[in-house]
Amino acid sequence: MKIGELAKRSGCSIQTIRYYEKEGLISAPERTEGNFRLYNSVVLEKLSFIKNCRALDLTLSEIKHLVSLQNSPETPCEAVNEMIDTHLLVAESRIEDLQKLHGDLKQLRLKCGNARSVDQCGILGELLPKPERSPSGTRNERSPSGTRK
Amino acid sequence: MKIGELAKRSGCSIQTIRYYEKEGLISAPERTEGNFRLYNSVVLEKLSFIKNCRALDLTLSEIKHLVSLQNSPETPCEAVNEMIDTHLLVAESRIEDLQKLHGDLKQLRLKCGNARSVDQCGILGELLPKPERSPSGTRNERSPSGTRK
DNA sequence: TCTTGACTCTATAGTTACTACAGAGTTTAC
DNA sequence: GTAAACTCTGTAGTAACTATAGAGTCAAGA
Numbered sequence: 001m002k003i004g005e006l007a008k009r010s011g012c013s014i015q016t017i018r019y020y021e022k023e024g025l026i027s028a029p030e031r032t033e034g035n036f037r038l039y040n041s042v043v044l045e046k047l048s049f050i051k052n053c054r055a056l057d058l059t060l061s062e063i064k065h066l067v068s069l070q071n072s073p074e075t076p077c078e079a080v081n082e083m084i085d086t087h088l089l090v091a092e093s094r095i096e097d098l099q100k101l102h103g104d105l106k107q108l109r110l111k112c113g114n115a116r117s118v119d120q121c122g123i124l125g126e127l128l129p130k131p132e133r134s135p136s137g138t139r140n141e142r143s144p145s146g147t148r149k
Numbered sequence: 150m151k152i153g154e155l156a157k158r159s160g161c162s163i164q165t166i167r168y169y170e171k172e173g174l175i176s177a178p179e180r181t182e183g184n185f186r187l188y189n190s191v192v193l194e195k196l197s198f199i200k201n202c203r204a205l206d207l208t209l210s211e212i213k214h215l216v217s218l219q220n221s222p223e224t225p226c227e228a229v230n231e232m233i234d235t236h237l238l239v240a241e242s243r244i245e246d247l248q249k250l251h252g253d254l255k256q257l258r259l260k261c262g263n264a265r266s267v268d269q270c271g272i273l274g275e276l277l278p279k280p281e282r283s284p285s286g287t288r289n290e291r292s293p294s295g296t297r298k
Numbered sequence: 299t300c301t302t303g304a305c306t307c308t309a310t311a312g313t314t315a316c317t318a319c320a321g322a323g324t325t326t327a328c
Numbered sequence: 329g330t331a332a333a334c335t336c337t338g339t340a341g342t343a344a345c346t347a348t349a350g351a352g353t354c355a356a357g358a
Binding site for chain 1: 194197198201202204206215219221222224225226229230233234236243244251253254255258261264265266268270272273276
Binding site for chain 3: 033
């Protein structure tokens with residue numbers, strides 16, 4: 001099958017398939033005389049594997065690592081376990097961050113009573129630097145980038 | 150003060166400050182004869198505002214919007230409220246995604262008993278495409294990019 | 299006065315995991 | 329033969345920065 005059909009069958013876009021090839025996640029397939037990529041159904045499994053991993057938020061380089069482990073099945077599996085464990089921790093801390101964030105936003109949302117104009121609405125004021133107002137001292141110590149991966 | 154001191158005092162990196170200037174989040178400051186940026190302490194507040202917003206995961210373009218609202222305080226504040234509300238929803242769905250993810254990873258982690266080698270460890274097998282094994286049908290329907298913003 | 303080191307400047311490239319083109323060539327159906 | 333649909337490569341764009349190169353500026357010490 002050509003790349004268009006593979007895209008439909010795998011649910012990956014054509015560009016994504018080519019991208020995965022470029023990144024070494026799937027191997028370069030044969031070509032037709034006209035230089036079109038020609039796939040067999042084995043690559044469908046590989047793409048499915050990648051999709052499953054991506055759904056678990058593994059990065060492409062982690063997936064690449066897993067793919068290479070698949071190709072040498074006698075390797076000890078600790079590496080796999082560690083990767084999953086790391087991801088568990090990352091997911092946990094992101095959940096925590098997001099929950100804190102959600103709480104802060106909710107608090108903020110309450111600041112706007114029935115104000116009609118921006119200067120009466122408490123929200124913008126709340127986002128201004130705080131002189132000595134806030135009782136909890138470390139509210140704004142969190143790094144801005146900390147909540148994204 | 151010059152940009153280095155501002156960076157220290159604000160907790161933003163020098164590059165970030167210049168980036169914010171380029172993006173129109175803070176206005177271009179005066180320059181010295183030697184073309185160095187020269188700031189007064191007002192910009193500290195603006196950077197603090199931006200940092201607070203970033204800590205709440207607002208995007209730079211949203212922050213830009215808020216900044217422009219600050220400059221016209223008679224605007225109705227509904228726009229601000231809507232932005233916060235949207236962010237609340239986004240945060241909620243991301244928390245949900247992450248919790249699902251975390252559950253899936255934990256499940257996966259259990260697949261490795263005391264296996265020593267990759268081919269005995271259940272994890273990689275679990276990530277392979279599933280023929281008709283899984284009782285819940287829609288496990289892998291989630292878009293890979295859905296869990297990131 | 300000269301030099302050294304610290305600082306700053308602009309412009310550009312890199313990060314992640316793709317997506318979206320442009321411009322060209324290939325295949326297929328009519 | 330031709331038009332539509334498909335594919336090719338290569339490049340640029342996304343978000344919010346970070347890092348680097350190469351040049352210029354400034355302050356302090358010899």
